[in-house]
Amino acid sequence: MSTVTTVERLGRHVGQSVTLKGWLYNISSKGKLHFVQLRDGTGIVQCVVFKNDVPPELFESLGKLGQESSLEVTGDVKAEPRAPGGYELSVKAGKVYQSVEGYPITPKEHGPDFLLDRRHLWLRSKRPWATMRIRDAVITAVRRFYDERGFVCIDAPVFTPNACEGTSTLFEVGYFEQKAYLTQSGQLYAEAAAMALGKVYTFGPTFRAEKSKTRRHLTEFWMLEPEMAYATLDDVLELAEDMLCAIVQHVLATRKTELQVLERDLSKLEAIQKPFPRLTYDEAAKILAEHPESTFKYGDDFGAPDETILSTRYDRPVMVTRYPEAVKAFYMKRDPANPGKVLCVDVLAPEGIGEIIGGSQREDDLEVLLSRIREHQLPEEFFQWYLDLRRYGSVPHGGFGMGLERTVAWIAGLEHVREASPFPRMMYRITP
Ligand code: 4AD
Ligand code: MG
Numbered sequence: 001m002s003t004v005t006t007v008e009r010l011g012r013h014v015g016q017s018v019t020l021k022g023w024l025y026n027i028s029s030k031g032k033l034h035f036v037q038l039r040d041g042t043g044i045v046q047c048v049v050f051k052n053d054v055p056p057e058l059f060e061s062l063g064k065l066g067q068e069s070s071l072e073v074t075g076d077v078k079a080e081p082r083a084p085g086g087y088e089l090s091v092k093a094g095k096v097y098q099s100v101e102g103y104p105i106t107p108k109e110h111g112p113d114f115l116l117d118r119r120h121l122w123l124r125s126k127r128p129w130a131t132m133r134i135r136d137a138v139i140t141a142v143r144r145f146y147d148e149r150g151f152v153c154i155d156a157p158v159f160t161p162n163a164c165e166g167t168s169t170l171f172e173v174g175y176f177e178q179k180a181y182l183t184q185s186g187q188l189y190a191e192a193a194a195m196a197l198g199k200v201y202t203f204g205p206t207f208r209a210e211k212s213k214t215r216r217h218l219t220e221f222w223m224l225e226p227e228m229a230y231a232t233l234d235d236v237l238e239l240a241e242d243m244l245c246a247i248v249q250h251v252l253a254t255r256k257t258e259l260q261v262l263e264r265d266l267s268k269l270e271a272i273q274k275p276f277p278r279l280t281y282d283e284a285a286k287i288l289a290e291h292p293e294s295t296f297k298y299g300d301d302f303g304a305p306d307e308t309i310l311s312t313r314y315d316r317p318v319m320v321t322r323y324p325e326a327v328k329a330f331y332m333k334r335d336p337a338n339p340g341k342v343l344c345v346d347v348l349a350p351e352g353i354g355e356i357i358g359g360s361q362r363e364d365d366l367e368v369l370l371s372r373i374r375e376h377q378l379p380e381e382f383f384q385w386y387l388d389l390r391r392y393g394s395v396p397h398g399g400f401g402m403g404l405e406r407t408v409a410w411i412a413g414l415e416h417v418r419e420a421s422p423f424p425r426m427m428y429r430i431t432p
Pocket of ligand 2: 358
């Protein structure tokens with residue numbers, strides 16, 4: 001009997017006989033030898049099949065297998081420094097589960113639409129494989145980071161009666177006799193929970209009816225939102241900085257192979273250390289005003305090209321604070337030291353993916369918050385519960401939202417956020 005194991009764990013079984021269960025990634029044959037590239041979800045290993053070592057029917061059937069045929073193989077594990085991964089299997093037995101012909105995704109180049117239409121299969125290829133494992137490591141790092149710091153994970157609802165981030169990107173859904181919206185952000189609920197539990201975070205799907213087809217926009221994405229009672233903008237900045245460093249460290253420590261599959265320049269990630277550069281909106285505006293390619297107008301929000309100009313100046317994320325209140329959400333606290341500005345931050349990742357984090361200190365004064373809800377013409381009745389948080393034990397508090405797919409796209413060096421989602425949802429794509 002041989003142990004059933006995985007490609008990832010082969011190093012623990014050198015010199016032993018093991019069984020691997022997986023799929024055929026590639027095969028080449030030379031006389032009495034088959035070289036099978038077997039993938040099992042945890043990695044790919046070369047399996048050498050010598051005709052005289054296995055039953056004749058097995059040798060013959062292996063020679064006819066197409067890409068993605070499912071099979072198990074049993075053999076001896078050898079250290080092989082020249083093999084990718086460092087190990088090789090000399091096969092002694094095996095079993096074919098399904099022999100496949102005509103798998104649509106071949107090792108040649110395919111266009112993005114061809115691949116996205118077949119995302120359910122494309123996930124098996126090397127790049128998506130590496131990306132999903134990096135995404136997983138980012139999630140693990142996030143959960144560990146907050147757990148170690150005593151944050152409690154709470155889950156915000158997906159059906160909501162009101163907007164959080166402006167009314168232009170709401171997805172409306174029928175909710176019995178009423179209208180409801182898919183949540184844009186769990187923040188308002190996180191604020192309520194922070195008053196109950198001190199430090200909390202929500203981590204779940206969020207939705208934006210973004211009519212933009214850029215490489216940064218999805219209609220459904222995952223957002224991580226920490227929220228802290230008794231916190232100021234400075235506390236929010238520090239938390240964001242510590243968290244991003246912890247995420248990058250964890251990915252570097254556990255996903256080097258995957259980063260190499262994606263040909264990621266590791267030195268760019270190793271440079272992600274505290275402190276991150278900080279700019280106010282006014283300072284950023286000045287940089288843009290002096291930049292020959294910028295079309296930025298003072299008072300506006302930064303567009304994607306502006307963010308690219310700003311972020312590529314640094315080798316680590318830049319934290320831009322104190323934007324004009326007119327371009328930001330209703331709940332942000334006004335900066336007492338800067339009339340017309342709010343106590344907010346956008347964190348822009350280096351290398352062009354743009355804003356990965358948006359956060360702020362929250363307006364904690366009942367009257368000011370109420371007047372802002374009115375200015376934004378938001379339905380007051382739905383915000384009564386939120387206003388209660390300012391009626392009963394209001395305190396300075398704040399937090400941020402980090403877009404998971406943008407963060408993964410930055411860390412993995414992806415061109416488009418859609419690659420960071422297992423099944424991306426965009427304006428023109430809701431399948432598979
Ligand atoms: O800046 P946003 O809109 O902030 C909020 O929603 C706050 N309520 C968060 C908070 O303070 N708790 O979104 C936060 C992040 C962005 O920085 C970006 O990374 C991501 O969510 N994001 C998107 N990612 C992909 N596609 C989209 N359409 C996104 N919109 C926002
Ligand atoms: Mg934002």
